Amino acid sequence: MIRFFLLFSFFNISFDDSNTIHLAGIKFKVLQNGESDRRYIWLHGDEQTARMALERHMKSNAGKAFLVTGIVRESEFFGGIIDPNRIFSSEGAKANIQKYNRKWSRAKKKETLEIINKDRDPFLKEVLPKNGGLLVALHNNFKGYNVKKEVHKSDAVSIKKDQNPRDFFICTNRSDFDILAKSPFNVVLQESPPKKDDGSISWAAMRHGVRYVNIETRLGWLSQQTKMLNYIEKNLP
Numbered sequence: 001m002i003r004f005f006l007l008f009s010f011f012n013i014s015f016d017d018s019n020t021i022h023l024a025g026i027k028f029k030v031l032q033n034g035e036s037d038r039r040y041i042w043l044h045g046d047e048q049t050a051r052m053a054l055e056r057h058m059k060s061n062a063g064k065a066f067l068v069t070g071i072v073r074e075s076e077f078f079g080g081i082i083d084p085n086r087i088f089s090s091e092g093a094k095a096n097i098q099k100y101n102r103k104w105s106r107a108k109k110k111e112t113l114e115i116i117n118k119d120r121d122p123f124l125k126e127v128l129p130k131n132g133g134l135l136v137a138l139h140n141n142f143k144g145y146n147v148k149k150e151v152h153k154s155d156a157v158s159i160k161k162d163q164n165p166r167d168f169f170i171c172t173n174r175s176d177f178d179i180l181a182k183s184p185f186n187v188v189l190q191e192s193p194p195k196k197d198d199g200s201i202s203w204a205a206m207r208h209g210v211r212y213v214n215i216e217t218r219l220g221w222l223s224q225q226t227k228m229l230n231y232i233e234k235n236l237p
C-alpha cells in the first residue's frame, strides 16, 4: 500500500491531454518533439523510473514517444485487465486474455480478442518508425529478473563485469549490437523470431523489419536508465 501511494505521488500525466491514441481501449499519451523517425514506447504503468527517464528525454531530443496511461502493470480492459505488452500478436493476446480474465465467457474472450486484432495494425502503423528508424522501449525490473535470464534466448551477448546484471539492453539488430557491445553496458542480441510469440512489441517490430532496443534497468535507478538512453541517442543511427 505504501509503495502504491509513493508511486501515485510521482504520477503526473495530465488527463486533459487530448494527444492520445489507443489500442482496444488501452490509452497512450503521445509526446512529440520535432521531426524524427526515432520512436519510444513505455508500456508498464508500474515502471515509473522508465516513464520519468523518457519524459525528461523528450524535452530535449527529437522523436515521438508513446506512454501508457495508468500506474499499474496491467491495463483496464473491458471490465477486466490485460498486460499491454502481450497484445502485439493474436496468439499472445489470446493467452493473456485467458490468463487475467478466466471467468469471462468464451464469447467475451473471443469478442475482445477480435477488437485487439482489429486495432493492432493501425496502432503499430502510428508507433513503428519508418525509414529504418529505431524503436526504443523502456522497462524497469523488480527483484529476480536480470540479463542472465536472457542469455539462453540470445544470439550474442556482451556482459560487463562492473555492471549490475539487472541493467541491460536487448536489441534485435546485429549492427546495433556491435555498437552497444562496445558501450560500458550489458547487451544481448535476439535477432531470430521466437518459437512462441508471447505478444511482446519486440516481436511485432521484428515482423515489420523495425530495429528495436529495450532499455531494462532496476526500478528507481533513474540516472542509470538516463545514461543508457543517452548512449543510444548519441551512438545508434
Ligand SMILES: [Zn+2]
Binding pocket: 043, 044, 047, 138, 139, 140
Ligand atoms: Zn515492463
